[in-house]
Amino acid sequence: MGNLDETVADRNERYRLVENEAMRRVERRVIGCDYGATSYTTRAQADQMAGLLDLEPGKLLLDIGSGAGWPGIYFAAATGARVVLTDIPWDGLRVASRRLQRDQVAGHVLAASGETLPFRDGSFDAVTSSDVLC
C-alpha cells in the first residue's frame, strides 16, 4: 500500500501544477490539448479512440484513472456523450471538475479505484482509460 500512497501523493502534487501556463504551453505542443494531461495519448490518438468507442449523444462513458480529464472530457465534448471520471488522486479530479464546468460538458467526477467501481452492473455504454494499471 506504501507504493500506492506514494504514487497518489506524487500525482496530487503534480496535478496542482498542471494549470500553470508554462505547463499548458508544453502540453499543447506535445499532446495537442491543455487539459493537464499526464498520459501519452495525443489528440490524434484520442480522435481515433473516440471513433472506436462509438460515442454519441445519450450515451454514458466511464473514464477510469481520468486524472485531470484528458481524454475523457474531450471525448464527451466531441461526441455529445455524458462522462463519469474516476480516479484516486483528488487534485486531478478537481482540475477535471473545473474543466467540465468551463466547457459545459455533461458529466461528473468521483474518487474511486478502478478495481472496485462503485456503479451498478451494466451502467455504461463505454469504458476508457489511458495508461493506468489494469
Add this chain to the structure above:
Amino acid sequence: MLRASHRVLKPGGTICFVVIAVADGLSRNMIAAAIEAGPPEVEAGPGYPRLMTTAGFAAVDMVDVTEDYLMTLRAWVREWDAESTALRRLVGADDFAERQANRRRAIKAVKEGLLRRYLITSAKDPVVQASAD
C-alpha cells in the same frame, strides 16, 4: 480493473484503452529493467489478450502504438527543455531533472524493446449471460 469494467458495461458496450506494458518474451532481468524504466503503472503480467479474456471480453483488438509512444516521450523531453527556465522555477531543479531523467530512461527502454504501448478495444457480449465477474 478489467473485470470491474466488464461488470459496469452494458451488454454490447465498448471498452477502448491504451496501456504501457512490459514487452513479451523478456528474461527476468529484462522484465525488472522494464518495470524500473516505465511509469509507476507498468507491471509484469500474463499479457493483455489473456487478461481481457479472463475478465470476460471475447474478441480483442490490440494495436501496437509503441512508435507513437516513443515520439511522445521524445516530445515531452524536447518541450520541457524548451521551457526549462519556467519549469525549473515551477517544479524545482531536482524534480525537473528527475522527470527528464525518467523520460530518457523510458525512451531507452522502448528503444531496447523492453516497453510497449498498446491500443486495446473490445466489446461486452451483447447477450446477457452468466458473468465471469
